[in-house]
Every structure is written in C-alpha cells, then in structure tokens.
Amino acid sequence: MSSPKMIQRHTRAGIFIHWFNAACWFFLLFTGLALIQNPELNPLGAWYPKAVRAVFGGGANLLVAHWLVALIWLAVWVVYLFWGMSRFVAPFLNSTFSLEPNRDIQWMIKKNLQMTLGYKMMAKLVKPLGYDGHLPPQEYYNAGQKLAAQGIIMGALVLIGTGFIMLFSKYFFSAADTWLVQWSMTVHFIAAGVTTALLMVHIYMAAISKEERPAFISMFTGTVPAEYAKHHHQLWYEELEEK
Amino acid sequence: MAKQLGMVVDAGLCIDCKGCMAACKVANEVPGDNWRNWIKSGDMDWQAKKRGRMVFQPGNCMQCDKPTCVSACPTGATYKSKADGVVVIDRGLCIGCGQCIKACPYGARFRNEKLKVADKCDFCSSRRAVGLEPACVSTCPTKARAFGDLNDPASPAGKLMAQSKDKATQVVNAQSNTDPNIYYLGDAGLKSWPVKAQMPGAFEFWKNLADPAVKVVVGLTGLGVLAMLGKQLMLKNDAPPPEEHGEEGGHE
Numbered sequence: 001m002s003s004p005k006m007i008q009r010h011t012r013a014g015i016f017i018h019w020f021n022a023a024c025w026f027f028l029l030f031t032g033l034a035l036i037q038n039p040e041l042n043p044l045g046a047w048y049p050k051a052v053r054a055v056f057g058g059g060a061n062l063l064v065a066h067w068l069v070a071l072i073w074l075a076v077w078v079v080y081l082f083w084g085m086s087r088f089v090a091p092f093l094n095s096t097f098s099l100e101p102n103r104d105i106q107w108m109i110k111k112n113l114q115m116t117l118g119y120k121m122m123a124k125l126v127k128p129l130g131y132d133g134h135l136p137p138q139e140y141y142n143a144g145q146k147l148a149a150q151g152i153i154m155g156a157l158v159l160i161g162t163g164f165i166m167l168f169s170k171y172f173f174s175a176a177d178t179w180l181v182q183w184s185m186t187v188h189f190i191a192a193g194v195t196t197a198l199l200m201v202h203i204y205m206a207a208i209s210k211e212e213r214p215a216f217i218s219m220f221t222g223t224v225p226a227e228y229a230k231h232h233h234q235l236w237y238e239e240l241e242e243k
Numbered sequence: 244m245a246k247q248l249g250m251v252v253d254a255g256l257c258i259d260c261k262g263c264m265a266a267c268k269v270a271n272e273v274p275g276d277n278w279r280n281w282i283k284s285g286d287m288d289w290q291a292k293k294r295g296r297m298v299f300q301p302g303n304c305m306q307c308d309k310p311t312c313v314s315a316c317p318t319g320a321t322y323k324s325k326a327d328g329v330v331v332i333d334r335g336l337c338i339g340c341g342q343c344i345k346a347c348p349y350g351a352r353f354r355n356e357k358l359k360v361a362d363k364c365d366f367c368s369s370r371r372a373v374g375l376e377p378a379c380v381s382t383c384p385t386k387a388r389a390f391g392d393l394n395d396p397a398s399p400a401g402k403l404m405a406q407s408k409d410k411a412t413q414v415v416n417a418q419s420n421t422d423p424n425i426y427y428l429g430d431a432g433l434k435s436w437p438v439k440a441q442m443p444g445a446f447e448f449w450k451n452l453a454d455p456a457v458k459v460v461v462g463l464t465g466l467g468v469l470a471m472l473g474k475q476l477m478l479k480n481d482a483p484p485p486e487e488h489g490e491e492g493g494h495e
C-alpha cells in the first residue's frame with residue numbers, strides 16, 4: 001500500500017470552523033460550569049467553581065469571560081453562515097438532517113454492539129434477528145454523526161436563546177419578566193448537559209476509536225484514503241465515483 | 244466568636260418618622276419605588292375600650308445566619324461575608340435572575356429599578372468603609388436602632404445584647420426560620436408578617452430534576468465510552484466479517 005489514493009473530505013474553512021468551534025465550546029463548558037456556585041445546583045459541588053474563580057480573579061470576571069467568548073463564537077459563526085451558506089452550510093445541513101430510518105436504525109444498533117462487543121460477538125447476537133454481521137452502507141456522514149450533529153445544532157440554538165435572555169436580564173428586563181430568566185438558567189444547564197454527553201461520544205469516536213482514525217486526521221489535512229471512504233461511507237464513495 | 248454585625252432595635256422608641264427610610268434612600272442611591280428599609284405597624288383597634296399603644300417596628304435585611312436568599316442564588320453573587328456576617332451582593336456577578344428576591348421571608352430584597360440587579364440593605368457598606376454608622380442608625384432621632392458586632396460587648400448593639408440576652412426577640416416565620424440578626428427589645432409589635440421562604444419553580448426543577456438527570460445522562464454516557472474503550476483495548480484485531488467485506492469492493 002504505497003501512497004494510497006486520497007480524496008477530499010473537508011474544506012479549509014470547514015476545518016477552521018470546526019476547531020474554532022471546539023475551542024470555544026470547551027472554554028464555554030468549563031467556564032459555564034464554574035458560574036454555578038450553588039452546591040445544590042452544580043453537579044460537581046462547590047469546589048469546582050471556587051477553583052476556576054481563583055484563576056479568573058473572581059466570579060464577576062468569569063461571567064464576563066463566559067459571555068464575551070460566547071459572543072465572539074456567535075459572531076464568527078454568523079459570518080461563516082452568511083459567507084458559506086450555499087457552499088458549505090446548506091450541503092452540511094442537507095446531509096446531516098437526512099436520515100433513512102430503516103437503514104440508519106439498523107446501523108445505530110449494530111454500530112453500538114460492534115463498538116462495545118466487537119464484530120464477532122455482534123454477529124452472534126444479531127443473527128437470530130435475521131441480520132448479518134454487517135453494517136448498512138452509509139453516506140457522507142454515518143447515522144451516528146448525523147444524530148450527533150443534529151443534537152449539537154439544536155443544543156446550540158437552545159444555548160444561544162437562553163444565553164441571550166440571561167445576558168439581557170440586567171439591561172432590558174423588568175422585575176415581572178425574571179421568571180423567564182430563571183427558566184432560561186435551568187434550560188441552559190440542561191442543554192449544556194445533553195450536548196456534553198453527545199460530545200463525549202463524538203470525541204471518543206473521532207479522536208480515540210481506531211476505526212475513525214483516518215477521519216480524525218482528515219480534520220487536519222482535509223483528505224481521507226479512498227479505502228476508508230469506501231468502507232465507512234460507501235454511498236458517498238459511490239457518488240464520487242459516478243461523477 | 245466570629246464577628247456578626249447586627250442591630251438591636253427598641254421598637255418602643257420608634258415614632259414612625261421614617262427618617263431612616265429617607266436617609267437610607269439618599270445614602271445608597273436607592274431609585275424610584277425601591278426601599279431598603281421599612282417601618283411595620285399593625286392596625287390600631289379604634290373600637291377597643293382600652294386602646295393599646297401603637298408599636299412601630301423598624302427593619303431591613305436581617306443579615307440572617309441561615310439566609311434563604313443565599314440558598315436560592317445560583318451564581319454565588321449573594322453570599323454571607325465571613326469577615327463581618329453581612330449578606331452582600333456582588334453586582335458584577337449578579338445576573339438579575341431574581342431568585343433570591345422570592346426566597347427572602349422578609350421581602351428585604353428588590354430588583355433595583357435602575358441597575359436591574361438584586362439589591363437590599365448591606366448595613367451601608369460604603370459608609371462603614373469610611374468609619375460611619377449606617378445612615379438609618381445615625382439619623383434616628385430617638386436612637387431606636389443600635390448597631391454593631393452582636394458578639395462584641397463593646398459595640399452599641401453588642402452591649403444591649405449582653406445586657407438583655409433573654410429579652411431580645413427575633414421576628415421570624417416559624418416555617419422558615421432564617422435566624423435573623425436584628426433583635427428587638429421589649430414589644431416588637433407586629434410579628435406575623437414574614438412569609439414562608441419560597442424557592443422559584445425553575446430552581447426546584449433544576450435542583451430536583453435537571454441536576455440529577457444531567458448527572459445520570461453524562462455519567463452513563465461516560466460509562467458507555469469507557470466500555471467502548473475497554474473493548475478497543477481488549478479486542479485488538481476486531482475486523483468485520485471477511486467474506487462480505489471482500490464483496491464490498493465489487494460495487495465499483
């Protein structure tokens with residue numbers, strides 16, 4: 001296998017926005033969690049916010065850092081969305097929001113069995129169900145990636161909406177509207193929790209699991225080996241071949 | 244004993260002149276309809292044969308030992324100072340959610356109309372910083388309010404506490420006793436007005452449902468990822484079924 005044939009998977013703009021987004025998202029997760037000082041509300045208790053506040057020089061600075069990075073993150077996204085709407089964004093949304101239930105439910109079940117038990121055990125388990133030990137072919141994104149992306153996009157929208165309500169409370173809201181701020185905090189927390197769970201799986205799949213190693217590398221170089229595309233994203237590969 | 248600033252009030256001396264309320268409003272730039280302190284009084288029973296004396300009860304945030312406002316604050320913007328026992332609000336950290344306002348049995352808190360953050364009495368921290376007493380204490384013509392470290396017999400309030408420990412009473416709602424640090428000498432007058440402390444619905448939902456649910460979801464996901472990692476480390480050569488894998492190439 002000398003110098004395998006490579007195919008383009010990610011544009012430079014896509015790679016940039018992904019890592020920019022990931023960096024901001026981590027910062028926001030770790031500062032946001034530290035904004036919850038109340039030990040009855042913070043899943044980690046009081047030690048974590050205390051430690052982070054010591055680094056930032058107090059809770060008030062931490063709060064400014066959190067919403068400032070959130071605004072920068074959003075501003076960059078808005079530019080990216082307008083600038084790349086037809087070229088990157090629309091195709092991305094098209095491919096992530098197109099699930100085919102039959103194929104994709106089967107893929108999700110089998111992939112999870114394979115990830116936890118291995119191909120051999122999975123083959124034994126699914127035989128009685130009339131499946132073979134094989135995963136249904138996938139498009140540019142597999143079903144797991146699609147679901148993760150959908151969850152992350154919707155989570156991000158909820159985080160943005162509730163975040164703005166909290167940010168605006170101090171500037172525009174009257175005492176009678178503060179119930180909205182209170183529920184925004186609770187919902188912001190839930191959305192952050194759910195997306196964190198999704199991202200744990202995402203990061204495992206992308207950075208740790210061996211099968212997806214070529215995809216991980218492609219998030220830096222932009223290309224994957226044709227062999228990888230053929231086995232992991234067969235439908236996408238065939239589409240490229242037809243062109 | 245730790246320092247605990249507080250007040251010992253002789254309601255019998257109060258003449259309802261409301262000088263303390265005006266002085267506070269000016270000293271702390273309290274806007275519009277907002278007030279940091281109050282005078283409570285019951286209704287006089289004008290029909291009664293033998294009319295009692297009207298008692299006026301001056302008050303403000305009680306800098307409680309078990310402050311429900313602090314328990315309600317998500318960010319820690321409201322906290323009880325370790326240095327002097329005053330419950331303070333960090334205006335930079337306060338996001339103006341108003342949870343603490345609902346949680347105070349005394350209605351001592353309000354949303355500052357101008358700043359749109361939580362506000363309340365802090366025993367005039369800016370005046371104390373330059374060595375002055377709280378404005379209400381200085382201004383009171385009958386000296387109904389005594390101020391100072393309740394645990395220090397050398398302070399005006401501490402002296403009264405030491406002298407009349409058993410006579411000094413707190414005004415509390417039995418269902419949510421926050422152990423307030425304003426004590427009243429003799430007859431405090433109206434006692435039934437503090438309400439039961441209430442946490443907002445969003446707070447209860449977060450504490451009782453959202454927090455455990457997020458812990459479970461993130462925890463189980465973490466376990467799932469660890470299981471996959473374990474499998475990855477144990478089954479080093481896990482390949483898809485070979486025959487079918489070979490066939491795959493045939494599509495081209």
Ligand code: HEM
Binds near residue numbers: 009218
């Ligand atoms: C260490 C952290 C991360 C690593 C190593 C990582 C890695 C990757 C890789 C390799 C891909 C491309 C997958 C492919 O080509 O098939 C990808 C896609 C993606 N990443 Fe990340 N990522 C990280 C963090 C994040 C964060 C924090 C977010 C969002 C908040 C995020 C959101 C996405 C989305 C929406 C996609 C496209 C669809 C998908 O694969 O689900 N990533 N990531």
Ligand code: SF4
Binds near residue numbers: 304311346349350423
């Ligand atoms: S009186 Fe109300 S605002 Fe003041 S410390 Fe007690 S609970 Fe908090």
Ligand code: SF4
Binds near residue numbers: 332336342343344
């Ligand atoms: S409004 Fe009250 S509960 Fe909300 S952050 Fe400010 S001090 Fe804390």
